Amino acid sequence: MKLLIIGPAGSGKGTQAKKIAEKYNLAHISTGDIFRENIKNNTQLGKIASKLINDGKLVPDEITNKMVEERIKKDDCKNGYILDGFPRNIIQAKYLSKIDDVDSAIELKVSNKETVKRLSSRRTCSNCKRGYNIISLKPKIEGVCDDCSGTLIQRADDKPVAIKKRLEIYTNETKPIIEFYKQKNLLKEISGEQEINVVFEEITLFLDTL
Ligand code: AP5
Ligand code: MG
Numbered sequence: 001m002k003l004l005i006i007g008p009a010g011s012g013k014g015t016q017a018k019k020i021a022e023k024y025n026l027a028h029i030s031t032g033d034i035f036r037e038n039i040k041n042n043t044q045l046g047k048i049a050s051k052l053i054n055d056g057k058l059v060p061d062e063i064t065n066k067m068v069e070e071r072i073k074k075d076d077c078k079n080g081y082i083l084d085g086f087p088r089n090i091i092q093a094k095y096l097s098k099i100d101d102v103d104s105a106i107e108l109k110v111s112n113k114e115t116v117k118r119l120s121s122r123r124t125c126s127n128c129k130r131g132y133n134i135i136s137l138k139p140k141i142e143g144v145c146d147d148c149s150g151t152l153i154q155r156a157d158d159k160p161v162a163i164k165k166r167l168e169i170y171t172n173e174t175k176p177i178i179e180f181y182k183q184k185n186l187l188k189e190i191s192g193e194q195e196i197n198v199v200f201e202e203i204t205l206f207l208d209t210l
Contacts, residue, residue, distance in 0.1 A: 001026060001080040001210065002100060004087070006178065007108030009166040010115035010122070011192045012199060014131055016108065017084040019200050024207065027076040030084040031064060033129065034071070036155075054156050056165030058088060058173070065095045072100060089173040093180050103210055105181035106203060108192030112167055119163050123152040137196070 001024055005013045014030055021028035035053055038046035045067070049059045058064075068086050071077070083102075087093040096102070123132045123139075127150025132139050139145060143152050157166065181187040190202050 001207070002102045003080070003082040003207075004102055004105040004181075005082060005084050005108065006105055006174065006181075007192055008110060008112070008115050008170040008174075009163060010119040011108040011110040012118075012196065013084045013108060015137075015196055016106075016192075016200060016203060017082045018131075020082050020203060020207070023204065025079050027074070027079075027081040028084060029068070029071055029077075029081050029086070031059075031068065031086045031088075032084075034067065035059060054162060056157055056162035056169070058169060061089070061091045061095070064088075065092060068092075068096070069099055087177055088169075090176050090180060093177045102186065104188055104207075105177075105186050106206075107178055107181075107187060107189045108199070109189060110192040114193055115167065116163060119158045120160075122155065122158060124155060125150040126153045127151070 003020065003026070005017050005020075007013050014033075017028050017030065020026065032053075035045070035049040039050045039053070040046070045063065048063065052059050064086065068083070072081060087096050118133060118136070121133050121135045123134060123143075124130070125132070125145035125148065128145060128148045130145055130147055131137070132145075132152055139152060144150075145152060157163075178187060188206050190199060190206075192199055194202075
């Protein structure tokens with residue numbers, strides 16, 4: 001199964017993609033996570049991406065497209081994958097359609113008010129990257145990861161100015177890809193403004209019909 005998950009910043013793409021990947025044995029490919037890993041390791045790509053990401057802007061298409069093309073060729077994608085955060089504009093969507101065929105594009109619909117609330121309360125483990133939320137998904141011990149005891153941190157782009165920019169880019173550049181997939185009969189809309197497990201159940205009910 002080859003899937004995409006589309007939605008604004010904070011809609012729950014990462015949260016749901018992780019659960020989907022586990023249940024259906026798919027590779028979870030988050031372009032944001034790949035960029036953050038490169039920033040952490042101070043690679044050439046990380047140096048290019050760092051300022052853009054912290055300002056809430058997109059990394060150039062040529063770089064992102066090639067990166068995804070290489071990633072989906074890897075062995076762990078043989079059983080399928082879920083792309084989280086890619087494509088993010090029409091150029092990327094067209095590029096993807098030239099290199100592979102996806103089975104479905106899941107759109108998580110969430111209001112801006114809710115995403116802003118979620119992003120300001122999000123925390124991520126600095127070590128294993130597990131995601132938490134100090135309102136809706138608390139760790140057992142404040143500031144500490146349940147799985148690996150790593151320190152929980154806030155993402156550098158979860159500041160109000162960068163959040164505003166990310167949501168603006170979503171409206172102007174990413175939303176047109178929803179129509180692109182609708183026209184190909186591949187779009188599945190899901191309300192992301194329900195409890196995490198309820199969203200997941202709706203997604204799995206749909207995926208089980210594919
Ligand atoms: P990326 O990392 O993809 O960030 P994003 O799209 O802004 O989305 P987020 O990761 O912030 O949110 P999410 O939808 O994954 O929500 P989450 O599950 O964490 O991209 C970052 C940057 O990288 C981009 O801005 C860009 O610069 C660059 N980039 C990435 N891809 C690119 C591309 N293709 N082209 C160019 N540049 C690219 O959930 C959020 C919080 O809410 C968590 O705390 C979670 O616990 C909580 N939560 C989740 N679901 C629920 C729920 N149902 N109810 C209550 N709380 C919930
Ligand atoms: Mg994410």
